[in-house]
Amino acid sequence: MTRIPSTQALRALESFARHGTVWQAADELNLTRSAVSHQLRLLESSLGFQLMSRVGARVELTPQGAAYALDVRRALSTIAGSAARHAGRGATGVLTVSCPPGLASSWLCPKIGRFHDDFPDVALSLVTPRRLDDVSNPDVDLFITFGHGNLPGQDIELLQEVAFTPLCSPLLVDKLDGLSRPGDLLAANLLHLADFDDWQMWFRQTRLPEDAARTGVVFSDMNLVYSAAIATQGVAMGDRFICHEAIRQGQLVQPFEQSIPSPRSYYMVLPPEKSDNAAVVAFRGWLRDQLQSQAT
Structure with missing residues (x-):
């Protein structure tokens, strides 16, 4: 049987694939950056194919490396799930x-x-x-x-880092005759949680006038924001992580690639x-x- 790589090396690869940087993987695994880099080099050597390539100042996974990392993630998930299920017999x-x-x-x-x-x-x-x-x-x-x-x-x-991006009902996109560029949002009703900060940050990143982000409806609870967005009442600054199922079911769509990282x-x-x-x-x-x- 082919020798199985070390679990630590596989975890280093899975974490690097998720975060995209060595320092974030090191922080998650409670290791030094040099230790994570060493594990990745050892893994690459033992596998016999290239996992990573340098693109400018960045180190990225090769297509072959990304595919292998996905297999590793699935395998680790299966192991974790099995352990949890067996542990649960006595919980x-x-x-x-x-x-x-x-x-x-x-x-x-x-x-x-x-x-x-x-x-x-x-x-x-x-x-x-x-x-x-x-x-x-x-x-x-x-x-x-x-x-x-x-x-x-x-x-x-x-558990999960968060990035916010505009999300809305596909019916609203049709109603607005499409949202093909960020400037199209100037004609849309914006939905806010508690304040205007997230939309102002997104407008700043996309070079739209920040004052235009101070329009629309402000809600006290994110559930209300998403309910209004699904009901075609406007465009929400949404979290793709918790809206994963609504996006999968087609209740919400992400019209633009631009997103803003949350400090929380x-x-x-x-x-x-x-x-x-x-x-x-x-x-x-x-x-x-x-x-x-x-x-x-």
Whole structure:
């Protein structure tokens, strides 16, 4: 049988393929940049084909390397899912998870039945916080937050970085006679969450007048923004991650390639005293498996 590369090297490749940079992969794996680069070179040498190529100052995966990385991601996801399912045979107890309402309704709730199928003896309760980065509820065993990750004394794991881009109903695109260039948004109704900041940043990046971004309707909750967008009421500055299913089903479309990185990300936060709870361990592994599955 062909010798299987080391798990650390495969994880280094999978992380590099997802993030696109060595330093982000190193940060995720808690390794130095030189260690990640060394693992990638060793993997390339053992495989016998080129994984990476230099394009200017950037290092990118070759088409062959990208295809292999996708296979690796699927394999690691299968292993993680198998471990979670077998661990779940003995997971029991009560588990309360806090999750931001937008992520809960658009991404987590459509999948939550799978957790019950895998862990039937865990009594799960899902609650939403007042603030997206709130971890103050003493009744919660595991928090999913949207913020900067600055929570001293907590066990914190980055789940998903976020980029925002205009999203709208395909029916609205037809109604506006197409959205072929960013300037076409000047004739559209804009939908905002809490303030105008995201749209102003996107207008600045695409060289549109920032003052024009201060129009439209402001909502207090992201669910309201997406509901209005699906109902053809305007164009939302949306998160492709939690809108993945709506985009897949054709309820929302992304008319432009331009996106803006969010300074905030989704994190999994565990109070240290809850980290050994069997139900928490089960949900943590299951959540990672769901993220890996979507990434493939």
